[in-house]
Amino acid sequence: MIKPILMQGNEACIAGALAAGMDFFAGYPITPSTEIAELAAERLPARQGRFIQMEDEIASMGAIIGASLTGRKAMTATSGPGFSLKQENIGYAAITEVPCVVVNVQRAGPSTGIPTAPAQGDVMQARWGTHGDHPVIALSPSSVAETFDLTFRCFNLAERFRTPVILLLDEIVGHMREAIVLPAVETLELVHRLRPSGDPAKYIPYDAPLGASAPMADFGSGYPYHVTGLTHDREGFTTAKPSEVEFLIRRLASKIEMNLEEILQWEELQVEDADILLVAYGATARSARAAMKQARGKGIKVGLFRPMTIWPFPEEALRQVAIGKQVIVPEMNLGQLALEIERVVHKDITTVTQVDGEPLKPDKILAAIYNLAGTGKGV
Amino acid sequence: MGSVAHNYLRTSKMPHIWCPGCGNGIITQALLKAIDQLQLDPQKIVVVSGIGCSSRAPGYLDFNTLHTTHGRALAFATGVKHGNPDLTVIALTGDGDCAAIGGNHLIHACRRNIDITTVVFNNNVYGMTSGQFSPLTPVGSYATTAPYGNIDRSFDLCQLSQAAGASFVARSTTYHANHLKDMIVSALQNKGFSLVEAMTHCPTYFGRRNRIGGPVEMLKQQQEQGVTVQAAARMTPEELTGKYLIGELHNQPLPEFCEQYQQVIAKAGGAR
Ligand SMILES: Cc1ncc(C[n+]2csc(CCOP(=O)(O)OP(=O)(O)O)c2C)c(N)n1
Numbered sequence: 105m106i107k108p109i110l111m112q113g114n115e116a117c118i119a120g121a122l123a124a125g126m127d128f129f130a131g132y133p134i135t136p137s138t139e140i141a142e143l144a145a146e147r148l149p150a151r152q153g154r155f156i157q158m159e160d161e162i163a164s165m166g167a168i169i170g171a172s173l174t175g176r177k178a179m180t181a182t183s184g185p186g187f188s189l190k191q192e193n194i195g196y197a198a199i200t201e202v203p204c205v206v207v208n209v210q211r212a213g214p215s216t217g218i219p220t221a222p223a224q225g226d227v228m229q230a231r232w233g234t235h236g237d238h239p240v241i242a243l244s245p246s247s248v249a250e251t252f253d254l255t256f257r258c259f260n261l262a263e264r265f266r267t268p269v270i271l272l273l274d275e276i277v278g279h280m281r282e283a284i285v286l287p288a289v290e291t292l293e294l295v296h297r298l299r300p301s302g303d304p305a306k307y308i309p310y311d312a313p314l315g316a317s318a319p320m321a322d323f324g325s326g327y328p329y330h331v332t333g334l335t336h337d338r339e340g341f342t343t344a345k346p347s348e349v350e351f352l353i354r355r356l357a358s359k360i361e362m363n364l365e366e367i368l369q370w371e372e373l374q375v376e377d378a379d380i381l382l383v384a385y386g387a388t389a390r391s392a393r394a395a396m397k398q399a400r401g402k403g404i405k406v407g408l409f410r411p412m413t414i415w416p417f418p419e420e421a422l423r424q425v426a427i428g429k430q431v432i433v434p435e436m437n438l439g440q441l442a443l444e445i446e447r448v449v450h451k452d453i454t455t456v457t458q459v460d461g462e463p464l465k466p467d468k469i470l471a472a473i474y475n476l477a478g479t480g481k482g483v
Numbered sequence: 484m485g486s487v488a489h490n491y492l493r494t495s496k497m498p499h500i501w502c503p504g505c506g507n508g509i510i511t512q513a514l515l516k517a518i519d520q521l522q523l524d525p526q527k528i529v530v531v532s533g534i535g536c537s538s539r540a541p542g543y544l545d546f547n548t549l550h551t552t553h554g555r556a557l558a559f560a561t562g563v564k565h566g567n568p569d570l571t572v573i574a575l576t577g578d579g580d581c582a583a584i585g586g587n588h589l590i591h592a593c594r595r596n597i598d599i600t601t602v603v604f605n606n607n608v609y610g611m612t613s614g615q616f617s618p619l620t621p622v623g624s625y626a627t628t629a630p631y632g633n634i635d636r637s638f639d640l641c642q643l644s645q646a647a648g649a650s651f652v653a654r655s656t657t658y659h660a661n662h663l664k665d666m667i668v669s670a671l672q673n674k675g676f677s678l679v680e681a682m683t684h685c686p687t688y689f690g691r692r693n694r695i696g697g698p699v700e701m702l703k704q705q706q707e708q709g710v711t712v713q714a715a716a717r718m719t720p721e722e723l724t725g726k727y728l729i730g731e732l733h734n735q736p737l738p739e740f741c742e743q744y745q746q747v748i749a750k751a752g753g754a755r
Contacts (some may be wrong), residue, residue: 342542
């Protein structure tokens with residue numbers, strides 16, 4: 105008999121990371137993410153991993169990139185203000201193609217905001233927080249069990265695509281406790297970055313076609329090479345040659361664009377017969393599911409589209425599902441992912457927004473459903 | 484016959500970006516001679532830098548090299564060293580990179596006494612961005628952002644590092660090139676955080692604006708102003724005005740961070 109265990113979202117994050125092979129963590133305390141650092145400090149050394157509390161979030165981000173370059177699977181965790189501080193070095197990891205995982209347990213902002221209150225206000229920052237065009241993968245779980253799964257997945261995606269991967273948690277899921285059954289270790293499929301083999305003299309560290317990245321050598325493993333945040337050629341050395349610059353920037357983006365099937369994950373609930381489609385993620389998806397059930401009880405056909413991959417956004421899937429349906433997007437912000445969804449479904453949508461530091465409750469979504477169903481607009 | 488430094492250069496990446504008369508090459512050569520003298524394994528050397536003229540040095544060096552973001556060399560270097568303590572980690576940084584934007588990382592790397600050898604290329608100015616004052620620009624000097632003379636007091640980086648907990652601190656100059664090499668040798672031998680402040684000259688953005696002259700005059704100034712700890716001991720305070728100390732300023736073995744972490748692993752039950 106597998107016994108379910110009671111676990112907090114932030115703890116499930118660490119459990120998922122350790123299952124994925126995390127062996128390095130650098131962080132700086134900030135509510136509501138701190139438990140992740142505390143658990144890393146406790147559990148990593150017990151399995152020969154290494155923890156370090158850095159002097160700030162900029163340093164934490166730098167340290168995990170440095171550690172990843174020595175071959176470690178590295179993670180940092182933070183929240184709002186700390187996520188802002190990490191941005192420059194997230195861009196560094198993106199252009200130098202250093203795998204790492206950045207957890208952001210979203211809290212109410214901007215600035216110090218309400219440290220203990222939930223929000224989903226960092227969705228666009230996760231996409232565009234660092235300057236310049238760059239690839240991004242961001243996942244957002246809705247439950248404690250899914251926090252385990254998606255943190256695990258973050259590592260696999262980071263290793264597979266040599267890119268920083270962001271886990272967008274929120275205060276609700278991060279601090280919530282649920283009974284979960286951890287998957288058996290042998291069922292988990294671990295991904296490790298490709299490493300070079302053969303003649304070191306022939307190693308070209310950034311030699312890859314569109315959609316791919318080259319094998320990555322660990323510092324000290326006999327394949328010395330150069331890493332720089334300047335735009336670089338295939339050998340890793342700085343270049344301002346337009347053709348080389350353009351190839352690099354397009355290749356970085358294409359690693360994501362050309363591998364969407366591997367990256368995208370979403371859930372569809374009762375969408376087949378639905379007249380109204382809720383599109384929700386993270387903790388808000390839980391309220392959306394509750395609202396959907398209540399509305400169905402009243403005979404209103406409501407479905408739910410729940411992206412677990414936020415960036416890249418599962419646009420093709422949503423576009424298909426949304427055909428002929430009215431779309432409601434509840435979010436704990438002033439309507440951020442709603443912008444992307446509106447672009448994708450290409451019609452007017454209804455937003456349900458909340459920025460008072462309280463969770464977005466099912467009632468509020470239900471009111472929007474009744475409103476739409478009552479007027480019968482386009483249903 | 485060329486310098487032993489040539490054995491460690493990525494000559495295909497030359498010419499370098501530094502101006503004629505720049506002191507950065509002298510410091511780089513001193514570093515390479517120190518590495519050669521100690522016969523360190525090049526495969527195990529990681530050279531990390533931030534952003535600036537001086538931080539371009541790693542691109543020319545045939546080791547594992549990591550050119551990071553402005554001010555953050557020591558944050559990345561800390562991750563490299565903690566990630567694999569078997570590596571020899573060297574950080575190259577400018578006075579702005581190290582003491583302004585990177586100042587917080589510097590004091591904390593000192594405090595941890597993590598085994599990183601840091602060489603600060605102190606040209607008293609922001610070179611890469613064309614001549615603004617830095618936290619190591621002397622009061623009264625001119626810079627593009629101090630057109631009426633600099634009023635910001637400058638740090639004594641060596642005292643700062645010592646106070647912050649570095650176990651080895653030294654200063655030298657590009658004029659005293661061999662002495663500089665010796666200081667870097669000792670720094671590399673120290674198991675802990677070592678800082679070597681290398682006084683260098685930027686004729687383009689500091690020497691000219693401050694009417695010191697060209698590279699030769701600037702080197703002469705280093706010769707006059709740099710006084711060894713031994714010579715200074717025999718000099719009066721008056722004789723020492725306008726001078727700075729060169730040599731080993733602090734050498735006090737202390738527990739090293741990664742070694743301490745081995746004990747954390749043992750306590751946590753993770754030791755093999
Ligand atoms: C975050 C950030 N701020 C500012 C800059 C611009 N910048 C590049 S180099 C530099 C100063 C370099 O001066 P120093 O560290 O003294 O090195 P030097 O060029 O003199 O060797 C500055 C301000 C930057 N690259 N990144």
